[in-house]
Amino acid sequence: MGEEYSLEDRFQQYVEAENKVEPKDWMPEKYRQTVIRQMSQHAHSEVIGMQPEANWITRAPSLRSKLILLAKVQDEAGHGLYLYSATETLGITRDELINQLQTGKAKYSSIFNYPTVTWADMGAVGWLVDGAAIQNQVMLCRTSYGPYARAMVKICKEESFHQRQGYEIMMRLAAGTKEQKAMAQDALNRWWWPSLMMFGPSDDNSPNSAQSMKWRIKRKSNDTLRQEFVDKTVPQAEFIGLTIPDPDLKWNEERKSYDFGEMNWDEFYAVVKGNGPCNKQRIINHIKAHEEGAWVREAANAYAKKQQARKKQSAA
Amino acid sequence: MSFKGGWLNITEQKISEKEALLQYVLRLADDALILGQRLSEWCSKGPVLEQDIAMSNMALDHIGRARLLYQMAAEIKGDGTTEDDFAYKRDTNEFKNFLLLEQPNGHWGDTIAKLVFYDTLNYFLFEKLTESANENLAGIAQKAIKEITYHAQWSAEWMIRLGDGTEESKQKMQKSIDDIWMWVGEMFETDQVEEMMAVASIGYKTADLKDAWQSKINQVMEMATLTLPTDTWAQTGGRKGVHSEHLGYILAEMQFLPRAYPDAKW
Amino acid sequence: MAEKSDFKIWEVFIRSKNGLSHKHVGSLHAPDADMAISNARDVYCRRSEGVSIWVVPSEQITATSPDEKEPLFTPSDDKIYRHPTFYEIPDEVGHM
Numbered sequence: 280m281g282e283e284y285s286l287e288d289r290f291q292q293y294v295e296a297e298n299k300v301e302p303k304d305w306m307p308e309k310y311r312q313t314v315i316r317q318m319s320q321h322a323h324s325e326v327i328g329m330q331p332e333a334n335w336i337t338r339a340p341s342l343r344s345k346l347i348l349l350a351k352v353q354d355e356a357g358h359g360l361y362l363y364s365a366t367e368t369l370g371i372t373r374d375e376l377i378n379q380l381q382t383g384k385a386k387y388s389s390i391f392n393y394p395t396v397t398w399a400d401m402g403a404v405g406w407l408v409d410g411a412a413i414q415n416q417v418m419l420c421r422t423s424y425g426p427y428a429r430a431m432v433k434i435c436k437e438e439s440f441h442q443r444q445g446y447e448i449m450m451r452l453a454a455g456t457k458e459q460k461a462m463a464q465d466a467l468n469r470w471w472w473p474s475l476m477m478f479g480p481s482d483d484n485s486p487n488s489a490q491s492m493k494w495r496i497k498r499k500s501n502d503t504l505r506q507e508f509v510d511k512t513v514p515q516a517e518f519i520g521l522t523i524p525d526p527d528l529k530w531n532e533e534r535k536s537y538d539f540g541e542m543n544w545d546e547f548y549a550v551v552k553g554n555g556p557c558n559k560q561r562i563i564n565h566i567k568a569h570e571e572g573a574w575v576r577e578a579a580n581a582y583a584k585k586q587q588a589r590k591k592q593s594a595a
Numbered sequence: 596m597s598f599k600g601g602w603l604n605i606t607e608q609k610i611s612e613k614e615a616l617l618q619y620v621l622r623l624a625d626d627a628l629i630l631g632q633r634l635s636e637w638c639s640k641g642p643v644l645e646q647d648i649a650m651s652n653m654a655l656d657h658i659g660r661a662r663l664l665y666q667m668a669a670e671i672k673g674d675g676t677t678e679d680d681f682a683y684k685r686d687t688n689e690f691k692n693f694l695l696l697e698q699p700n701g702h703w704g705d706t707i708a709k710l711v712f713y714d715t716l717n718y719f720l721f722e723k724l725t726e727s728a729n730e731n732l733a734g735i736a737q738k739a740i741k742e743i744t745y746h747a748q749w750s751a752e753w754m755i756r757l758g759d760g761t762e763e764s765k766q767k768m769q770k771s772i773d774d775i776w777m778w779v780g781e782m783f784e785t786d787q788v789e790e791m792m793a794v795a796s797i798g799y800k801t802a803d804l805k806d807a808w809q810s811k812i813n814q815v816m817e818m819a820t821l822t823l824p825t826d827t828w829a830q831t832g833g834r835k836g837v838h839s840e841h842l843g844y845i846l847a848e849m850q851f852l853p854r855a856y857p858d859a860k861w
Numbered sequence: 862m863a864e865k866s867d868f869k870i871w872e873v874f875i876r877s878k879n880g881l882s883h884k885h886v887g888s889l890h891a892p893d894a895d896m897a898i899s900n901a902r903d904v905y906c907r908r909s910e911g912v913s914i915w916v917v918p919s920e921q922i923t924a925t926s927p928d929e930k931e932p933l934f935t936p937s938d939d940k941i942y943r944h945p946t947f948y949e950i951p952d953e954v955g956h957m
């Protein structure tokens with residue numbers, strides 16, 4: 280037991296010195312669990328997050344926007360894949376991870392349990408949801424678990440166009456007809472608060488967060504990230520003439536930051552617990568695609584086996 | 596020829612070469628768009644994440660090619676019509692894509708069957724078009740042929756995998772082929788537009804590619820341990836703008852926003 | 862059944878341009894080498910990041926395993942002269 284303690288101690292020193300932990304290195308079991316939980320949650324978010332945006336690919340209003348949106352959602356699939364791969368380095372299979380998602384044992388970002396009801400939602404999601412995600416992901420490029428950090432570096436490079444495409448959609452709508460501008464404002468009204476909630480509970484209500492920070496898995500607190508996001512986003516809204524739906528939003532000269540209103544935490548926890556408008560739909564869709572693909576996966580595996588056997592035979 | 600009444604009761608009018616070129620480019624564009632639109636429906640529904648990504652890639656290629664072709668068509672037309680006008684403001688009878696391509700995705704095997712038949716022809720066709728006397732078209736084909744080569748290889752590999760996979764997948768794949776077969780024959784018809792383009796060395800008659808297509812398909816079928824239906828009856832009408840019921844719904848979905856907000860720019 | 866439906870895992874290495882060596886970029890699932898190659902192209906080269914791709918079944922890789930008793934806490938920093946930052950080169954010299 281004494282030795283265990285000292286290993287943990289040295290592990291702590293090691294990560295504090297900004298060293299990366301690699302898959303086969305010794306790590307506290309709790310660290311392993313935390314990294315698996317966080318990475319898989321992140322992977323599931325990328326994958327489930329495809330659904331609300333894929334919802335508009337076939338209805339994109341121009342060929343250009345159709346291509347961009349499709350490329351964007353495809354990127355998210357890639358991100359999911361990078362992250363599943365990074366998680367698998369810790370000895371858990373993708374099958375197990377998917378099983379945890381489908382049985383509700385693993386969570387994904389609650390933001391994707393809201394519906395995308397108009398085209399402007401493609402703008403708002405790209406601008407705000409990807410924007411909030413980037414805030415988090417830039418921080419995670421320096422996370423202590425090596426494969427996670429490397430996946431995040433790749434992801435961040437690709438993310439840069441996501442927020443811009445969303446903002447461009449908003450910009451065009453805001454400068455468009457009266458109906459288009461109203462569509463943009465309506466989307467901002469709906470997506471603003473859920474986007475702020477993406478950063479998670481406030482620091483006083485986020486016990487796991489402190490340990491994650493200590494292990495250098497997380498580098499900034501929820502509230503810090505949220506504040507950074509607000510400060511960045513408010514001027515962007517002003518620039519295109521849209522109004523952030525928060526009467527308490529006010530520049531604080533002393534803090535050189537925006538003060539903003541309180542979030543509806545009841546709603547937040549309700550959605551986390553599965554009571555968002557789309558929780559059920561998202562998982563049902565995921566299960567459906569997975570089950571309908573079962574025979575395809577089996578066939579591909581069976582064919583690969585046959586081919587291998589044939590190769591062996593012709594070599595013999 | 597004496598008149599024979601029937602479903603496709605349309606007589607061909609004499610057209611100019613410019614009109615024929617416009618028609619020719621538009622039909623290639625419509626093929627690409629309608630297939631791309633269909634394949635994009637797979638996004639987030641693939642059998643495994645890697646294949647979801649692969650399918651989106653195909654969709655991106657097809658829609659990307661559609662844009663280039665519509666832009667070319669817009670230039671030929673020369674009256675301010677844009678690529679989006681072609682995609683979003685025409686009705687079903689103005690779309691000239693193959694009927695095959697508007698058929699619903701069905702399951703993975705259904706989509707693969709559709710792709711093998713089309714990709715293989717598209718490969719031989721675009722290989723010819725890289726040498727088109729029309730520089731624009733040749734340029735588009737030269738860019739597209741790399742993607743199309745990959746598509747043809749990818750879909751053939753999948754057909755072989757599913758045909759020679761499990762007992763269940765073999766049955767499913769065979770049924771997919773049988774079900775889609777009646778939409779395939781139309782791809783080898785010739786009409787005035789194609790004839791004129793072939794004479795001008797701009798386009799190429801798909802009928803002249805039938806043998807190459809057939810032997811490639813036979814080869815894939817054999818490797819996949821599957822058989823082609825012997826039925827020779829084929830549906831027709833796509834190149835004349837007479838479609839199956841599915842196209843109307845594709846357009847209703849695709850064109851909804853520009854139709855609902857006619858004054859808006861996106 | 863669900864337990865066995867995973868494709869096997871492949872490690873992907875990409876040469877981003879001629880003159881550079883193949884670099885590990887991540888992994889993916891595929892039933893066979895052909896599909897692993899085409900997936901690698903779709904997944905890791907969506908922005909034309911590569912001119913050459915290698916795929917290797919993960920199970921075929923033999924790796925050193927870190928000693929349980931001497932874990933990651935002894936970075937081999939005794940040969941610091943091997944690290945470029947060991948040398949102080951004036952900025953005016955430019956990138957080296």
Ligand SMILES: [Fe+2]
Nearest residue numbers: 325354355358
């Ligand atoms: Fe992402």
Ligand SMILES: [Fe+2]
Nearest residue numbers: 355409438441
């Ligand atoms: Fe994104």
